[in-house]
Amino acid sequence: MTAGPKAAVTGWPVAHSRSPLIHGYWLEKHGLEGSYIPCAVPPEDAERFYSQFRSSGLVGCNVTVPHKEIAAKACDELDQAAQAMGAANTLWLDNNGRLCGANTDGLGFLGNLDQWSPGWDENRKTAVVLGAGGAARAIVWALLQRKFTDVHIVNRTFEKAQLISEHFGSGTKAVPWDRLWEILGQADLLVNTTALGMQGKPALEIDLGRLPNHALVTDIVYAPLETNLLKQAKARGNPTVDGLGMLLHQAAPGFEKWFGMRPEVDSDLRALVLRDLGDAP
Template structure:
């Protein structure tokens, strides 16, 4: 009897994750035998779980906070992005049973902009990134891969921004939050990677007056779909891209690894997830 391949979203907690909705849609759409489940992994169990992943019965999994670094340390092999970030969000077992890890957050960020704002990287220039956490690390990696420079990181804790800039080196710069307005005037791209503006969180309060009208503004938040930042940017004529597509595009490489089909991120999937969020296009 051939066992159905099973993958999961792992982390702590995972009850809120919409990954099962995304992967479940693709399994149904492509008529594939397989399952994708939520699997909570308590922090005290995480190291052992990933070190002995072959015993889980899974062909692979997604990894969410707070286990991305722990899972990366357990891998036998990491892709370029995961090595650069020191964190994974996608795991799979190869033909020899070795645990392999990838970080597709940067790929998801790029895929979203490629789909929703074609040509956005035709003339790469200076980029401004708000925040210095794990998501910012993925975004900085992605922007460097597309030739944006300098990438300027602004964070309320300047030391954390400096640590991230030092990690990437030449072409990535750190600045204190109160210097943001002085640097917006040269930006070709503005990215918010902080939780500010998310439903239930304090708003992101910045002045966009100095931002060029041809700069693209994007927010990795997707609850709400249109954040105050995006609304403010759109009102002054800037192109904007919401964060939902990043979630969808980062999921595609893992699905292909586990189930053998490269899935399409299309309008149907976007509508399904938006309906689950209680939002609209």
């Protein structure tokens, strides 16, 4: 048995998760006692598992799809982001045994851009966000935290974009997919939060002809590391940031809660995950 705190990634399925690789790297690097394991939670068991988390033997966990909303409802306390999204991806038990939840997806998104494009938000106030799922919601929240004043949410199912805009209110606007070309000309930042472009998924086919040359383009897809969107943007001279750093940065707050120290997202960790993805240079 491994001594020290035990944490896990929970969801259905979890076999594909890189979280054990990430947290295992930090535990080994810093010589800390503890472990981080995959813990599959079938949908029919999810409500019971999170409501009875204190008896799980874990000090905390990550939560992946499709359980983030159920996990949030089981918490005694949620951070601002989890409250805003109604979803939690990071849980921990505090000193009083209360179950606390956070949503670190938005922080992961910001940490990635801060690392690879320092100052990216200084003169950028208009964003175009493609997609209207949970990741889009987290990123809209994050952009509003950084004082973006015009966040356009573009989705093929317009009603889903409307729901996010109505939730966050001022500073956001839902846009039908067939009007994307109209607003690209205003963009300081273009973010793809859809699965389009991911390995095994259809390509994201959009015309970047109207996108200003200064606009930063980023994609939350990290397999492949350089999506067709990023290749197209780079070819026309736009700055780009890939999506791998979002995965790495969103993991750090949970590690700190469970194991007592804030880890660094360094080049060795990035290289380790790239090798696991089969995308190493």
